[in-house]
Amino acid sequence: MSDDSRISPLDQARILSEALPHMQRYDEETIVIKYGGHAMGSENVARQFASDIVLLEQTAINPVVVHGGGPQIAAMLQRLGIKSEFAAGLRITDAATIEIVEMVLAGSINKQLVGYINEAGGKAVGLCGKDGNMVTAAKATRMLADPDSNIEKVVDLGFVGEPEKVDLTLLNQLIGHELIPVLAPLATSKGGQTFNVNADIFAGAVAGALKAKRLLLLTDVPGVLDKSKQLIPELSISDARKLIADGTISGGMIPKVETCIYALEQGVGGVVIIDGKTPHAVLLELFTNQGTGTLIHK
Ligand SMILES: Nc1ncnc2c1ncn2[C@@H]1O[C@H](COP(=O)(O)OP(=O)(O)O)[C@@H](O)[C@H]1O
C-alpha cells in the first residue's frame, strides 16, 4: 500500500497546489544534495530518496547528488582486516585504504545510486571528481592537540584531499539537459594522485563553484544537536564556530558544519543539515514550509 492511498484525492490535489510557490522559487535552479553513507542504510529509504531526486528533475530543478559511504567503506576495510582511524572527522587514508575507498565509493555505491535513480525514471550519470578533472585537490592536513602534552601538532592524513579547484566543464554538459550528476567524492592532485575527500567537503566545493541555490546535507541525525541532544533549528556562523571549539560539535559533524560555513561564504543561497532517514526528507525541505533540520545562516 502506498503512503498516498490514505489521503483523499482532494487532499492530494491541495498538497500539490501548495507546493507550487516552492517549485516556482527553485525553477531552473541548481540544488546540491549530499546523501550521507549513514542515511542510505536501508534500500527502501535509498529508493525513496532516488524517486524524490527524479521528482525534482521533473519540476525543472537541477539536482546534483554527492554521496558519501563512510560506513560502507568501514565494513569493507573490516572484511579485509585493514584498520582505519579518523582525525577531525577525516579518515586517515594510506595506500591500501585509498584503493578500497575508490572501489567502494566510485564502484559499488555510485553505481547503486545511479541504478535506483534510473529505475525511478531519471537519467543519472555516475562520476567522481577525477572525471573531466572536475575536482583537483591538495593534500589535506589538520592540527590536533596531542592528548598527553596538549600541544597542537600537524596530523598526516595520508591520501586525503582538500578541494582546490572545481572545473565545471563536464557538469555544465549535464546540468539543464535532464541528466542527473551523481558524484563520488574522489579527486586528483595536480600530480595525478587519487585523493579521498570527505563527502561533505566535496559537496560544499561543488555547490560553491556552481553558486547553487541550496545545499542540503542528509545525515542520520535530526540536525546539529546541543549538549542535551536537543535539535538546534537555526545556527549562525559564529555560534557554529563556538560549538566546534567547545566540543559540542564533534566527529563527522565537524566537516559538515565547516562545509555549511564555506558554502555560505561562497554565495550558496541556503544550507541545511537534515535527517536523511525521514521519509521524503528532500521534498519536505524544499516543497513545504516545514523546515526539519538545522539551518545555518550568516
Ligand atoms: N553536535 C552534534 N549534533 C549532531 N551530530 C553530531 C554532533 N556531534 C557529533 N555528531 C555526530 O556526527 C554524526 C554525523 O556525521 P557522519 O557520521 O559523518 O554522517 P554522514 O555519514 O551522514 O556524513 C552523527 O551521527 C553524530 O554521531
Ligand SMILES: CC(=O)N[C@@H](CCC(=O)OP(=O)(O)O)C(=O)O
Ligand atoms: C577523508 C574522508 O573521511 N573521506 C570519507 C569519504 C566518504 C564520506 O565522507 O562518507 P560519509 O558522508 O558517509 O561520511 C571516508 O573515507 O569515509
